[in-house]
Amino acid sequence: MLPKIEYSCPQTLEELFEILEKYKEQAKVLAGGTDLLVSLRDRIEKARHIVDIKKIKELEKLEYREGEGLVIGATVTLRKILESRVVKERYPVLWEAVRTIGDMILKNRATLVGNICNASPAADSAPALLILEAKVRILSREGFREVPIENFFTGVKKTILKPWEIVKEVFVPEPPRNHFGRYLKMMRVMSEDLSVVGVAGLGYREGGDVKIRLAYSSVAPTPLRIREAEEAFLKPGTIEEKIERAVQIAAEKVSPISDVRGSAEYRLHLVKVLTRRLLKQIVEVV
Numbered sequence: 042m043l044p045k046i047e048y049s050c051p052q053t054l055e056e057l058f059e060i061l062e063k064y065k066e067q068a069k070v071l072a073g074g075t076d077l078l079v080s081l082r083d084r085i086e087k088a089r090h091i092v093d094i095k096k097i098k099e100l101e102k103l104e105y106r107e108g109e110g111l112v113i114g115a116t117v118t119l120r121k122i123l124e125s126r127v128v129k130e131r132y133p134v135l136w137e138a139v140r141t142i143g144d145m146i147l148k149n150r151a152t153l154v155g156n157i158c159n160a161s162p163a164a165d166s167a168p169a170l171l172i173l174e175a176k177v178r179i180l181s182r183e184g185f186r187e188v189p190i191e192n193f194f195t196g197v198k199k200t201i202l203k204p205w206e207i208v209k210e211v212f213v214p215e216p217p218r219n220h221f222g223r224y225l226k227m228m229r230v231m232s233e234d235l236s237v238v239g240v241a242g243l244g245y246r247e248g249g250d251v252k253i254r255l256a257y258s259s260v261a262p263t264p265l266r267i268r269e270a271e272e273a274f275l276k277p278g279t280i281e282e283k284i285e286r287a288v289q290i291a292a293e294k295v296s297p298i299s300d301v302r303g304s305a306e307y308r309l310h311l312v313k314v315l316t317r318r319l320l321k322q323i324v325e326v327v
């Protein structure tokens with residue numbers, strides 16, 4: 042049973058910010074509610090007031106502009122993203138990551154912005170957004186700021202957001218031309234589950250070189266991009282040597298824990314196996 046909590050459903054940003062200012066830390070934003078309601082039920086989070094943002098028109102945008110990028114508004118559901126041809130064709134790594142989140146019933150309600158605001162280390166959209174170098178657009182009565190997603194997460198279930206701020210949208214710039222991107226997610230079951238480890242990677246050619254980007258879920262307190270592994274891959278050597286160097290550095294930089302989904306040792310093993318597998322696929326394609 043949930044404790045008694047007030048609920049409101051503003052139609053405008055102005056009304057929303059009035060409520061957030063009035064209730065401060067005691068207000069919680071609700072998008073799809075698939076994380077929030079579970080956290081409230083389990084007493085992980087407390088709230089006096091829930092403010093549902095689903096009716097606010099300015100947050101509904103899912104828009105792609107050639108040469109610029111993709112805007113994903115705060116109330117855009119995972120299902121809408123999955124049904125978008127432009128996301129599937131231009132941002133395949135993001136599309137693939139979204140596809141792995143829960144089942145279709147969940148995707149009908151849950152949002153991508155909710156996935157990152159919840160700031161779980163296991164958030165499946167986060168590694169893809171990290172390697173796509175997405176920007177988080179934050180709004181409050183005080184104004185607007187845009188931060189790289191790499192600076193958004195500060196710890197387990199923690200972000201830079203202040204209680205009176207919301208994420209208005211995520212901006213995903215145009216990815217490198219002719220890139221190849223994938224998200225590999227290891228789960229306990231061949232069905233819906235949080236990741237034991239997830240790896241997002243992309244590769245592209247620049248000059249004569251193959252460049253890569255790598256980011257992970259469920260291996261550290263926050264979703265993690267490992268630039269050191271990307272740089273190690275660039276150093277001279279055969280493709281096999283480059284891959285092995287990146288794999289070893291990725292394994293050094295993660296700090297996995299043991300929990301119900303897997304031991305720290307198993308996670309470390311998976312980081313190596315999945316990184317190697319992904320990099321082999323990347324160099325075959327680009």
Ligand SMILES: Cc1cc2nc3c(=O)[nH]c(=O)nc-3n(C[C@H](O)[C@H](O)[C@H](O)COP(=O)(O)OP(=O)(O)OC[C@H]3O[C@@H](n4cnc5c(N)ncnc54)[C@H](O)[C@@H]3O)c2cc1C
Nearest residue numbers: 070072073074075076077143152155156158164165207208
């Ligand atoms: C059965 C089940 C299976 C799941 N499977 C997966 C999975 O495979 N992979 C995965 O990554 N996750 C999974 N999840 C977690 C969850 O569904 C996702 O994180 C989802 O994307 C959250 O989106 P939401 O819109 O429901 O967020 P909500 O629950 O509405 O919000 C989540 C948090 O973000 C805050 N918030 C939401 N929107 C904003 C905003 N615009 N500005 C500021 N704060 C905001 C809320 O206050 C809350 O703290 C699962 C959950 C369930 C219940």
